[in-house]
Amino acid sequence: MDVYDITIIGGGPTGLFGCFYAGLRGLKTKVIDVLPELGGQLTALYPEKYVYDVAGHPKILAKDLAKNLATQAAIFKPALCLGEKVQLIERIEHEGEMTWKVSSDKNENHLSKTVLLALGAGACVPKRLDLEVPAEWEDESIFYAVRSKERFRDKDVLIIGGGDSAVDWANEFSVLANKVTLIHRRDQFRAVQSSVEEMKRNKVNIKTFYELKDLHGNGQVNEAVIFDNRTGKEETLKVDALLINIGFVINLDFLRQWGLEMDKNAITVNEKMETNLPGVYSAGDIAAHAAKLKLIATGAAEAATAVNFAVTFINPQAKLYPGHSSNLNLSI
Numbered sequence: 467m468d469v470y471d472i473t474i475i476g477g478g479p480t481g482l483f484g485c486f487y488a489g490l491r492g493l494k495t496k497v498i499d500v501l502p503e504l505g506g507q508l509t510a511l512y513p514e515k516y517v518y519d520v521a522g523h524p525k526i527l528a529k530d531l532a533k534n535l536a537t538q539a540a541i542f543k544p545a546l547c548l549g550e551k552v553q554l555i556e557r558i559e560h561e562g563e564m565t566w567k568v569s570s571d572k573n574e575n576h577l578s579k580t581v582l583l584a585l586g587a588g589a590c591v592p593k594r595l596d597l598e599v600p601a602e603w604e605d606e607s608i609f610y611a612v613r614s615k616e617r618f619r620d621k622d623v624l625i626i627g628g629g630d631s632a633v634d635w636a637n638e639f640s641v642l643a644n645k646v647t648l649i650h651r652r653d654q655f656r657a658v659q660s661s662v663e664e665m666k667r668n669k670v671n672i673k674t675f676y677e678l679k680d681l682h683g684n685g686q687v688n689e690a691v692i693f694d695n696r697t698g699k700e701e702t703l704k705v706d707a708l709l710i711n712i713g714f715v716i717n718l719d720f721l722r723q724w725g726l727e728m729d730k731n732a733i734t735v736n737e738k739m740e741t742n743l744p745g746v747y748s749a750g751d752i753a754a755h756a757a758k759l760k761l762i763a764t765g766a767a768e769a770a771t772a773v774n775f776a777v778t779f780i781n782p783q784a785k786l787y788p789g790h791s792s793n794l795n796l797s798i
């Protein structure tokens with residue numbers, strides 16, 4: 467079985483930039499992601515939103531940024547394993563060398579000298595509605611993420627949630643949909659204040675202290691019954707599309723079982739992005755350190771740091787500093 471220099475778990479922006487950097491440093495690289503598509507949160511959660519704070523891109527759609535990152539990551543022809551959930555990493559002896567064995571739900575074993583954990587929020591699954599609804603309504607009139615804004619054009623949209631995703635989509639749909647109602651079980655929003663203020667100015671019917679009670683429909687959702695959680699008063703809304711943004715189910719306990727030192731739901735790293743396990747690095751949203759900012763830009767920087775230190779772990783004589791890429795002559 468091939469032993470890779472580095473196996474990157476997570477094909478989000480951090481893992482993809484790490485993959486590019488590993489190729490640049492001449493490492494034999496593999497990327498594994500549980501999702502069928504690369505891009506992490508960019509493609510899974512907000513493909514059609516613009517991102518404005520990535521170096522060199524004044525404004526770019528998240529899905530285009532993900533595509534560019536994937537193209538850049540592919541330059542050095544890494545091995546890609548998609549739709550595969552990593553369940554365990556173990557240090558084993560292989561042909562006289564200590565090596566990491568990465569095992570997945572596909573009963574695949576991957577061998578690697580080093581590992582970069584770029585798991586983001588983990589293999590997180592959106593929290594689902596606590597209601598029995600016909601399976602065929604899902605992705606037709608009930609959505610947990612927006613993969614195409616056009617699906618909401620001219621519709622009567624009900625958004626559930628009070629975080630950034632819910633409020634941002636309410637703002638976007640206020641100019642696209644026929645009618646937008648946002649219900650939230652409290653009157654405090656987790657979303658940034660400026661977006662909440664914008665939502666109040668926009669054409670959004672905001673109903674705080676309201677929750678979903680039932681859905682009616684025939685082939686698709688036609689009506690939503692909502693209720694005021696202070697008084698129990700019910701109201702029926704005409705609805706063609708429901709967007710549910712009530713958070714994620716995150717279970718990262720398995721990382722502790724791998725022997726990783728954790729800081730709440732994140733992996734503790736030092737300034738070299740080293741975890742407590744030899745040859746195992748972490749970067750991006752999942753990595754915890756004193757100066758943490760969970761951003762695409764900082765994840766990329768952390769990935770570059772992790773990969774360059776992984777180079778020196780594999781070959782202690784190697785230089786840490788990669789040199790300037792502008793000195794290369796890549797035919798791409």
Ligand SMILES: Cc1cc2nc3c(=O)[nH]c(=O)nc-3n(C[C@H](O)[C@H](O)[C@H](O)COP(=O)(O)OP(=O)(O)OC[C@H]3O[C@@H](n4cnc5c(N)ncnc54)[C@H](O)[C@@H]3O)c2cc1C
Pocket residue numbers: 475476477478479480481498499500501505506507508511512516517518519550551552553584585586587588589590630631749750751752760761762763765
């Ligand atoms: C609505 C929204 C808007 C945002 N806007 C911005 C913005 O404007 N600017 C900005 O800088 N940031 C923004 N962010 C945050 C940004 O998306 C994250 O900081 C970034 O995606 C983190 O990248 P990552 O690669 O570390 O993790 P992720 O993007 O979460 O990728 C992690 C990958 O690891 C995979 N994975 C996890 N566990 C496993 C496993 N066990 N086996 C295999 N694969 C696994 C996941 O499937 C996922 O693909 C936004 C986030 C959201 C939700």
